[in-house]
Amino acid sequence: MTDWTRLRYAVVDVEGNGQQPPDLVEVAAVPIVGGVVGAPSSWLVRPARPITPIARRIHGLTNERVAGAPSFAEIEDEVRRVLDVDVLVAHNAHVDVGVLQRHLGEWRCPRVLDTLTLAKRLLPGQSSYKLGALVQAFGLAAGLPDDLSPHRATYDVLVAARLFVRLVTRDGGTPLSVEELRDEEPPTLF
Numbered sequence: 309m310t311d312w313t314r315l316r317y318a319v320v321d322v323e324g325n326g327q328q329p330p331d332l333v334e335v336a337a338v339p340i341v342g343g344v345v346g347a348p349s350s351w352l353v354r355p356a357r358p359i360t361p362i363a364r365r366i367h368g369l370t371n372e373r374v375a376g377a378p379s380f381a382e383i384e385d386e387v388r389r390v391l392d393v394d395v396l397v398a399h400n401a402h403v404d405v406g407v408l409q410r411h412l413g414e415w416r417c418p419r420v421l422d423t424l425t426l427a428k429r430l431l432p433g434q435s436s437y438k439l440g441a442l443v444q445a446f447g448l449a450a451g452l453p454d455d456l457s458p459h460r461a462t463y464d465v466l467v468a469a470r471l472f473v474r475l476v477t478r479d480g481g482t483p484l485s486v487e488e489l490r491d492e493e494p495p496t497l498f
Contacts, residue, residue, distance in 0.1 A: 309485035312476050313343035315394040317421075319472060321464040322407045324355075326363030330407055331355035332380055333369050336461030337390045338469045340397070343477075345469045349390050350462045352377035367459045380411050388412065399423045399439045399468045421489060423468055426475045443467045446474060 317340040324330030336350035352369070354377040364370055380387075391408070398404040401422035409417060427437050434445065440458055443449050448470040449463075456463040476484045 309487055312484055312486050312489060315486060316341050317395045317397050317472070318391050318393040319345075319397040319465045319469040320391065320404050320408070321398060321461045321468065322404050323367045323369065323459070323461050324363060324407060325357055326360030326366075327355075327357045329410060331357055332407060332411060333359055333363075333374050334367070334461040335383075335387060335408075336465045337387075338465045339390070339393070340469055340473065343473070345466070345473060348462050348465055349386070350465075351383045351387070353380050353383065354378060368457070369460075384412065388415065391415075391418070393418055395419045395421055397421045397423060397468065397472050399464070399471070401425075421472070423471050423475065426489070427471065430475050430478075439464065439468060439471070442471055446471070448474070 318337045319340065320335070320337045322332055323334040325333050332353045333355050334350065334352055336348050338348040339346040352374050354374050356379075359369060359371050359374070396405065396418050398420070399422070401420050401424070405417060405420055409415060423439075424437055427434065427442060431437075431442075435441065443458070448467045452463065452466060456466070458464070476489065478484065
């Protein structure tokens with residue numbers, strides 16, 4: 309059995325402009341190396357199309373706020389470097405991975421673990437598996453800086469990383485192995 313800490317992870321979150329298909333307005337990633345959550349990297353992104361009112365209500369980012377931000381093409385190389393890991397982790401991963409694949413083109417996506425899927429499997433009986441509900445249930449936002457808020461990419465990657473570590477360490481018990489993480493995961497994800 310392979311210790312999960314032997315792999316390099318990047319927990320990722322994207323925020324979109326509310327258009328279909330969505331343009332990025334914010335992306336963040338935080339590394340987990342040797343089982344330790346590192347410092348996040350985040351970027352505001354100037355989308356090609358305006359941010360819709362509903363998207364603004366969700367994440368609070370306005371067209372004016374991202375007007376001076378770089379386009380995705382200007383930060384693409386940095387994002388690719390941060391995502392050069394063994395495993396990508398996200399909550400409701402198909403959304404984040406889909407947006408990244410569309411923006412990164414020829415990107416070879418690493419294996420993916422979805423904290424939503426893992427939480428449903430490893431934490432049966434929760435009233436909700438939304439990230440916000442799990443953050444609340446397990447106090448995952450404790451100690452985060454006051455300037456971070458839900459539905460912003462940096463906040464979401466930090467709490468998702470804490471959720472992932474909690475899940476794979478079984479809340480301080482015997483850690484899961486890489487092989488156990490693969491159990492029951494949809495084959496398209498791992």
